[in-house]
Amino acid sequence: TEQTYIMVKPDGVQRGLVGDIISRFEKRGYKLVGLKMATPGKDHLEKHYADLSSKAFFPGLISYMNSGPVVGMVWEGRDAVKTGRVMLGATDPLKSDPGSIRGAYALEVGRNVCHGSDTVENAQKEIKLWFPEGLNSWTSAAYNWVYEK
Ligand code: GTP
Ligand code: MG
Numbered sequence: 001t002e003q004t005y006i007m008v009k010p011d012g013v014q015r016g017l018v019g020d021i022i023s024r025f026e027k028r029g030y031k032l033v034g035l036k037m038a039t040p041g042k043d044h045l046e047k048h049y050a051d052l053s054s055k056a057f058f059p060g061l062i063s064y065m066n067s068g069p070v071v072g073m074v075w076e077g078r079d080a081v082k083t084g085r086v087m088l089g090a091t092d093p094l095k096s097d098p099g100s101i102r103g104a105y106a107l108e109v110g111r112n113v114c115h116g117s118d119t120v121e122n123a124q125k126e127i128k129l130w131f132p133e134g135l136n137s138w139t140s141a142a143y144n145w146v147y148e149k
Contacts, residue, residue: 010068034074
């Protein structure tokens with residue numbers, strides 16, 4: 001089954017959005033297999049966003065991400081990566097669907113509340129980076145109420 005790494009950024013934690021963001025994924029039908037608060041520091045955050053290291057906004061992005069604890073989670077279920085991105089909304093909150101997390105709670109790209117893996121391959125890399133200890137395997141009692149087969 002597909003897994004994606006979703007993270008509440010420091011602004012989302014400060015603004016009390018952790019519960020809402022978890023709730024949206026939980027209610028959608030995804031299964032939580034990893035969850036933790038972390039203050040990982042610059043080196044770890046630079047690894048997470050390594051693909052963006054040449055961008056002009058990179059230093060600002062790292063200091064934003066390093067400004068407080070984040071809450072990282074792994075959600076498992078059908079089309080988790082792509083559907084997760086739809087649930088977060090466009091990178092620029094002003095272009096996000098109002099029903100999405102960013103479209104509901106953010107106004108600026110540099111304070112956009114949450115992160116979501118962009119491909120299945122990157123999701124697996126991010127999960128290894130943030131959860132080197134591994135994930136939790138469990139059978140959801142709701143499975144047959146979420147999936148037809
Ligand atoms: P993530 O889920 O956080 O990875 O966002 P994304 O995949 O929607 O966008 P991307 O990976 O391209 O950029 C990572 C993060 O860098 C964004 O979520 C923004 O917080 C920030 N960012 C991206 N583009 C800009 C920009 O043009 N200006 C500023 N200030 N920040 C940006
Ligand atoms: Mg990204």
